[in-house]
Amino acid sequence: MLDKLKEIEKAASLEINDANSMPELEAIRVKFLGKKGHLTSILRGLGSLTAEERPIAGAAANETRQKTENLIEIKSKQLWETLLNVKLKTEKLDITLPGIHKEIGHLHPLRSAENKMVEIFVRMGFDVVEGPEVESTHNNFDALNSPADHPSRDMTDTFYISEGVVLRTQTSPVQIRAMQKRKPPIRIISPGRVYRCDAPDGTHSPVFHQLEGLVIDRHITLGDLKGTLDLFAQSMFGEGTKTRLRPHNFPFTEPSVEVDFSCFACGGKGCRLCKSEGWIEMLGAGMVHPNVLAGCGIDPDIYSGFAFGMGIDRVAMLKYNIRDLRLIFENDVRLIGQF
């Protein structure tokens, strides 16, 4: 038996020495030391030995196992190192190569402007509500006190879907929906798309964006409108921005005003942006007409309110210095990528 053990030891040592890979080495281990391996089958024969022979043979078998295991361990380390060296040589990483550039998306300037506008009014306590873009002529015109012969109703100005149904020409019909649904106090803004039959040019587009505002409560005055717009102007365009009201005429407000902001580019001195005026026309507004309140079931003797409508595209163009309205809608990434 001792001779057999020596033979196994020798054979294993030769095979281990010749092994070229980890799987090969593992196969050798199983072949000699595994449950059905050579050494195990020899150990089975221990039973047939005499009591004196058994411990000697047992010790010798253990020694063979130990020696073979050591050889495998050493070979395994060698193989691993060779493998590592090959990897280090072949898998070189050149960290001086430029990285792979990933394009990251971002907001369109129009959306950035809208988000900022909405955020300012939400901070003042306004709720954001939305209305449909396909609207009844009743909500878009009649309920807003627009006379039946008002030029804006004309087919050449308004997109008619069918008799009595239009693409809304303004966000003002959302006022009507809000007043029909809610009871005062009402304090809402409504951003969204509006449509008019205009050929596209630097300042016109058949689709553009407005932000409507409406406040209804007891004792609301034009002073509240001015204060609200002052805060908006300062938050949007900078601390020093002032507002100025000029008399105007809208069917749904009385009195009606147009509102200018002092030019934030020159601080009011006069420059190219404000065409030397020092002021930039920003929005339409006024005190909600008693007819409009009454039509929505709100008693004009108890409640009053102000409303305003502002072009979001216009604010975006001014804020981001975009000179042509068409650029907002063309979605040229060379332009959008700058914001």
Ligand code: DAH
């Ligand atoms: N709807 C008007 C427009 O499209 C803007 C406007 C003016 C809205 C006065 C209002 C307002 O709510 O009170 O030109």
